[in-house]
Amino acid sequence: MKGKYAVGNFWQKFVEGQDNYEAFSDIYNLYINDLLSYGISLGFSEETCRDAAHDVFFNIFTEKKRLSSVKNPTSYLFRSFRNHLFNIQKRQNRLSSDFMFEKNTFTTEITILDTIINEEENQKLKNLVEELLKELTPRQREAIYLRYMQEMDYEEIALLLNMNANSTRRLVSRGIENLRNKALNGDNESFTVLLFVLLISYNL
Structure with a gap:
């Protein structure tokens, strides 16, 4: 970054x-x-x-x-x-x-995934991240991308997305909560690894 x-x-x-x-x-x-x-x-x-x-x-x-x-x-x-x-x-x-x-539909398969997953992790973990991101709305994916990948503050994101800062904060918070819940509710060890990757990469 x-x-x-x-x-x-x-x-x-x-x-x-x-x-x-x-x-x-x-x-x-x-x-x-x-x-x-x-x-x-x-x-x-x-x-x-x-x-x-x-x-x-x-x-x-x-x-x-x-x-x-x-x-x-x-x-x-x-x-x-x-x-x-x-x-x-x-x-x-x-x-x-x-x-x-x-x-508008916002997809983050390339920009976020290439940042948090190195080549050695291969396709399996990448597919899991894609499945997690599908649980978010396009608006949530875009806001999370801007917040954590582009390091914008909530006021800046709000201006970009034509929202107010409080709504933007709630949008990001709900998106992160959805990611956490999905990862924690996973039935296999890969979801635990995935949650760890997300928490470390995004400093959540």
Whole structure:
């Protein structure tokens, strides 16, 4: 996971004109894969995600003077990227934004699982994690991803998901409780191992 201090340092150097291209490159390299994974998890094609991400970074580079007030680059980038993806979908399907957000399905098979499971664990444990995550609503999966994989606070997640902070906190809490209950109620030893992996990886 990326540290907020390092990200903030790169961002500050960029918006202040210090190491302009190098700082921008550092920001791009830190976030591009996470943004692509996030967009794919939202159900968009890789090509659409790449186009949207490049549009966002292009806008950042050409309009950096207005970015000095941005306090949290992570939240800003994810929000800009998410909004741009749904604007693309809106143009393509001529649907209202409310409809799209309600119909959005968030899957975390790639982004979270690759982080908490190494190659030696093989497919068995990965399949168990996928089964656990299916117990959550798409909204819970997305909120948990943002909270624990992107280290966003509840206010930032609330802004991204168009919710209030208290509702976001409850959303995450209920999702984690569902994961714990499912793991604890498992009938075999693998579920106990899985619970341990989740607790250690997410610091729950």
